[in-house]
Amino acid sequence: MSRKRLQKSADAPATVRTVAALAGVSIASASRVLNGIGGSTETVRRVREAAARVGYVPNAIARSLQARRTGLLALAVADIGNPVYVEMMRAIEEVAKRADYQLLVHATGADPEGETALLEGLARRYVDGMILSPLRIGDGHLTALGRSPVPVTVVGQLPDDAPFDNVRADSHGGVLLAIEHLADTGRKRIAFVNGAPDTLPGAARMTAYRAALTAVGLPYEEELVEIGDFQYAQGRAAAARLLARARPDAIFCANDLIAAGALHELLAGGLRVPQDVALVGMDDTALAEMSFPQISSVSLGAAERGRLAADLMLSRLENPQLAPRRETVAPTLTVRASSEVTL
Amino acid sequence: MSRKRLQKSADAPATVRTVAALAGVSIASASRVLNGIGGSTETVRRVREAAARVGYVPNAIARSLQARRTGLLALAVADIGNPVYVEMMRAIEEVAKRADYQLLVHATGADPEGETALLEGLARRYVDGMILSPLRIGDGHLTALGRSPVPVTVVGQLPDDAPFDNVRADSHGGVLLAIEHLADTGRKRIAFVNGAPDTLPGAARMTAYRAALTAVGLPYEEELVEIGDFQYAQGRAAAARLLARARPDAIFCANDLIAAGALHELLAGGLRVPQDVALVGMDDTALAEMSFPQISSVSLGAAERGRLAADLMLSRLENPQLAPRRETVAPTLTVRASSEVTL
DNA sequence: TTGTATGCGTTATCAC
DNA sequence: GTGATAACGCATACAA
Numbered sequence: 001m002s003r004k005r006l007q008k009s010a011d012a013p014a015t016v017r018t019v020a021a022l023a024g025v026s027i028a029s030a031s032r033v034l035n036g037i038g039g040s041t042e043t044v045r046r047v048r049e050a051a052a053r054v055g056y057v058p059n060a061i062a063r064s065l066q067a068r069r070t071g072l073l074a075l076a077v078a079d080i081g082n083p084v085y086v087e088m089m090r091a092i093e094e095v096a097k098r099a100d101y102q103l104l105v106h107a108t109g110a111d112p113e114g115e116t117a118l119l120e121g122l123a124r125r126y127v128d129g130m131i132l133s134p135l136r137i138g139d140g141h142l143t144a145l146g147r148s149p150v151p152v153t154v155v156g157q158l159p160d161d162a163p164f165d166n167v168r169a170d171s172h173g174g175v176l177l178a179i180e181h182l183a184d185t186g187r188k189r190i191a192f193v194n195g196a197p198d199t200l201p202g203a204a205r206m207t208a209y210r211a212a213l214t215a216v217g218l219p220y221e222e223e224l225v226e227i228g229d230f231q232y233a234q235g236r237a238a239a240a241r242l243l244a245r246a247r248p249d250a251i252f253c254a255n256d257l258i259a260a261g262a263l264h265e266l267l268a269g270g271l272r273v274p275q276d277v278a279l280v281g282m283d284d285t286a287l288a289e290m291s292f293p294q295i296s297s298v299s300l301g302a303a304e305r306g307r308l309a310a311d312l313m314l315s316r317l318e319n320p321q322l323a324p325r326r327e328t329v330a331p332t333l334t335v336r337a338s339s340e341v342t343l
Numbered sequence: 344m345s346r347k348r349l350q351k352s353a354d355a356p357a358t359v360r361t362v363a364a365l366a367g368v369s370i371a372s373a374s375r376v377l378n379g380i381g382g383s384t385e386t387v388r389r390v391r392e393a394a395a396r397v398g399y400v401p402n403a404i405a406r407s408l409q410a411r412r413t414g415l416l417a418l419a420v421a422d423i424g425n426p427v428y429v430e431m432m433r434a435i436e437e438v439a440k441r442a443d444y445q446l447l448v449h450a451t452g453a454d455p456e457g458e459t460a461l462l463e464g465l466a467r468r469y470v471d472g473m474i475l476s477p478l479r480i481g482d483g484h485l486t487a488l489g490r491s492p493v494p495v496t497v498v499g500q501l502p503d504d505a506p507f508d509n510v511r512a513d514s515h516g517g518v519l520l521a522i523e524h525l526a527d528t529g530r531k532r533i534a535f536v537n538g539a540p541d542t543l544p545g546a547a548r549m550t551a552y553r554a555a556l557t558a559v560g561l562p563y564e565e566e567l568v569e570i571g572d573f574q575y576a577q578g579r580a581a582a583a584r585l586l587a588r589a590r591p592d593a594i595f596c597a598n599d600l601i602a603a604g605a606l607h608e609l610l611a612g613g614l615r616v617p618q619d620v621a622l623v624g625m626d627d628t629a630l631a632e633m634s635f636p637q638i639s640s641v642s643l644g645a646a647e648r649g650r651l652a653a654d655l656m657l658s659r660l661e662n663p664q665l666a667p668r669r670e671t672v673a674p675t676l677t678v679r680a681s682s683e684v685t686l
Numbered sequence: 687t688t689g690t691a692t693g694c695g696t697t698a699t700c701a702c
Numbered sequence: 703g704t705g706a707t708a709a710c711g712c713a714t715a716c717a718a
Contacts, residue, residue, distance in 0.1 A: 013492050015695055026705040031697060040703060057492045060467035061408045062695035065710045070404070072469065080448070081429045081629070089423065093450065102464060104447040105423070107436065121445055124403035126415065126469070149356050149400045232633055260633050267635045286424070290575055290603050292610045292635070358711055369689045374713060383687060405711035408694050468695095 014054035023050035034058065064125075073101045073313065074122050074130040076115060080107040082230065082257060083285035084302045085133065088155070091306030092131060099314050101128070108134075116144050123148045129313045131155060135199040135230075151316045153309045157200045158326075165312040166326045169300035171201065174331030175208035175252070176215060178280045178298045181333055182250045183216040186343030187278055190218065191248035193238050193258050195230035202230075205254045205282070224248055228258065236261025243269060249343065250278040256287045259295050263338070278339040284332075293337035301329035357397035366393035377401065407468075416444045416656065417465050417473040419458060423450040425573065425600060426628035427645045428476065431498070434649030435474060442657050444471070451477075459487050466491045472656045474498060478542040478573075494659045496652045500543045501669075508655040509669045512643035514544065517674030518551035518595070519558060521623045521641045524676055525593045526559040529686030530621055533561065534591035536581050536601050538573035545573075548597045548625070567591055571601065579604025586612060592686065593621040599630045602638050606681070622681040636680035644672035 020030035023046040033039040033047035034056075050056075064070045073096050077085040093103045104127065108114040115134055123130055130148075133155040134141065145152050145164060153165040182190050192209045195202045213220050226242040228234030235258030239251065243265060251266075253259035259281030263273060271277050273293055281288055284299035308327045316322050363373035366389040376382040376390035377399075393399075407413045416439050420428040436446045447470065451457040458477055466473055473491075476498040477484065488495050488507060496508040525533050535552045538545045556563050569585040571577030578601030582594065586608060594609075596602035602624030606616060614620050616636055624631055627642035651670045659665050 016697095017695080027695095028697085028705055028707090029703080031695095032704090035697080038703065043703080055490060057463075057467055057490060059408075059492075059695050060464070060469050061404055061413070062710090063697075064469075065402075065404050065408050065695080065712090066697050068710070070469070071464075074447075080423065080432065081426065083424065086424045089450070102449070102461075104417075104449060106445070106447060107432070118445075120400075121403070121414075124400055126403050126407075126413070147398060147400060149402075232629065264633065264635050286575065287633075290607065290630075292607050359713090360711080370712085371689060371691095371714080372687080375688090378713080381687065386687075402711050405694090406713080408696090408711080409713050411694070 013059075014051075014056045015059070016056075018054055019047060019050045019056050022054060023047045069128050070126060071101055072104055072127040073310075074104045074106060074118075074127040075133075076106045076108050076118055076130060077133045078108055078135045079230070080105065082255070082283075083287055084255070084283040084300075087285065088133065088302045088306035088309075091303040092310040095307055095310035095314065101314075116140060119144045119148055119152075123150050123152070125149060129153070129317055131309045131313060135196075135201070137200060151313060151320065153313045153316075155305050155309050157204060163324045165309075165316060165324055167305045167309045167312065168326065168328045169201075169305060170328055170331050171204035171300070172208040172211065174282065174298045174300050175205055176212045177331055177333040178252050178282070178296075179209070179212035179216055179218075181296070181335065182252065182278055182280060182339065183218060185278065185339065185341070187250035188218065189221070189224060189246075189248045190250045190252055191224040191226070191242055191246065193226045193228065193235060193242060193251060193253045193262055195228065195235075195254045195258065197227055199230075202254065209252070230255050230257060232257045232261045234261075235259070236265055238262075239265040243271075248277060250280070250339070253279070253281045255283045256281040256285045256295065256297055259297070259338075260287055260291055263291055263293075263295060274337065274339050274341045278341070280333075280339050284334055288334075288336065291338075296336045296339040297334055299332045299334065301331065304329045356402075357394075357399045358402070359399075361397055362390060362393045362399050365397060366390045412471050413469060414444055415447055415470040416653075417447045417449060417461075417470040418476075419449045419451050419461055419473060420476045421451055421478045422573070423448065425598070425626075426630055427598065427626040427643075430628065431476065431645040431649035431652075434646040435653045438650055438653035438657065444657075459483060462487045462491055462495075466493050466495070468492060472496070472660055474652050474656060478539075478544070480543060494656060494663065496656045496659075498648050498652050500547060506667045508652075508659060508667055510648045510652045510655065511669065511671045512544075512648060513671055513674050514547035514643070515551040515554065517625065517641045517643050518548055519555045520674055520676040521595050521625065521639075522552070522555035522559055522561075524639070524678065525595065525621055525623060525682065526561060528621065528682065528684070530593035531561065532564070532567060532589075532591045533593045533595055534567040534569070534585055534589065536569045536571065536578060536585060536594060536596045536605055538571065538578075538597045538601065540570055542573075545597065552595070564589075571604075573598050573600060575600045575604045577604075578602070579608050581605075582608040586614075591620060593623070593682070596622070596624045598626045599624040599628045599638065599640055602640070602681075603630055603634055606634055606636075606638060617680065617682050617684045621684070623676075627675075627677055631677075631679065634681075639679045639682040640677055642675045642677065644674065647672045 020027040228238035239262035281297040284297035288295040288297040363370040569581040571581035582605035624640040627640035631638040631640040
């Protein structure tokens, strides 16, 4: 039996048994030495040498099966091209690393099927937990989440009764910050370029826009609202449509990518920013600082949300019995050149 | 024995044995039904029902241990905030998906330790293969790569004798494209803002710049060269230093992030682009199109490199015996507003 | 079709 | 300190 083992073809990867046999000890001893626990000086020496000779590399899959943990965390986001997710990812990674977890990122491409597939694939214990930031949440999602054998933390608006750890942005507060700022600086016709309205953030920002207008005593005007998705190209096209039919004195955009597109359209049309039209974006990503002029933007605290999500995950990993928790992050406004003038 | 199994605490995740016991069949039959192979109508029904009742979810780790494959591919990049990597990632993902592999992304943060750790962690068979796009390659890397039990494909300049599948960009050809274009449009003092010169791309682009100047008959001037890293902020600072001491009529930047920074600095300094100073970036990312004016940029074929890398990986997965291969992707120049004027 | 038995590579338990 | 041996959860060769 053990002789048979040794006859395996030479190029088959070395296992503990290979090492043990070569060192002339039991696999138990070999395993112990390889893990740095116990062993007489002589045993240690021989096992080490044998391992080096055959280029032994432990099989993490086997180890995980036994340990019932992989030390891996997954983050699934819709669009990894959006800097806001990069920011969130960095924050999560930092927290995870401190607890000795490695972070894996997966881009779902806003494709609900992709997310479900991910849940049913990765979450089948390839990773110890997963953090999800979906653009949409359907019933399919929810039941898939419920079936997940590993803990799931959702970043985004979740139904109130959904039994998952949840970190939310304050869309309403954030939008209000932007509209108040624009109203305070004398803007009367504040347009809104939204992302896809059938997404969680899209829907939230739309209702928040109307509410904010009311709050500052401005009328809602249909022609001042335009819709694209959350990408640059669509945002720019939407801004073009808007400018072709209306003359806003300010534009609020549902994210920085859209804002960058609107800025491009404004400048290309010979409009001065902020003198003719003030511009405010959302998410406060690197993009806002990279544009010229720099774009004012409302941060929904992506990094903070990431940090919180990671914390929730880590604590749940330690204590799975915890009741579902919900955190909300406060928004902040950073005023830059694109809205720095008072009319 | 099998009775003992059934006494496990109720909240422990269901396994095949749970399902088999509940359905009153052997675990072999249960496994078969669960995998859709064979089984009498009655058996299938009972197993399916049992599985549904206990919410059975297969344990991918266990399955992988037995199958000796995970269906996962990993991509490790230095800076996921750089759009060029996003582009590469998308291309890889598309190829991988078609072959039923899921792609996981890991950001190493240009930290050589991080990359090594990744290799020694993930590559221990959590994934079936990994694609690496490192900024630097030291001997440590090379030996770590050699030890990897799973195939590795490197995107980037690898030593000629390194026995790994390798996809390269043509930095020299790309830089030449940019310099020739600028020279052709009448520019005489073409500055260069490089990224970190101790990285593979940084070093390659530097020597390519000098060679290209010679090729178009322009002198190399020390004061026209500035160095940062490959990020926006550093690029912008480098451009500021450059402009403080020299008067170039064109700036070539080692990537689009740097170019965006330089553009910002130029505009902030009241210089007109392209009339006063022409600007050309590299990588041809979305950023080049998002700036105003849009930035001319040399594409090093990130998507194509990604596609090729994925192809190499997939073919090697099918046939591990393949000899190491090397592919090189041709560069292309896209001229935009930032260099559209001939002096 | 079905069940028995074995192995995937590792660690943990428990005697010695 | 060391060595059998039993898990971890699943899939399959083989016999029935």
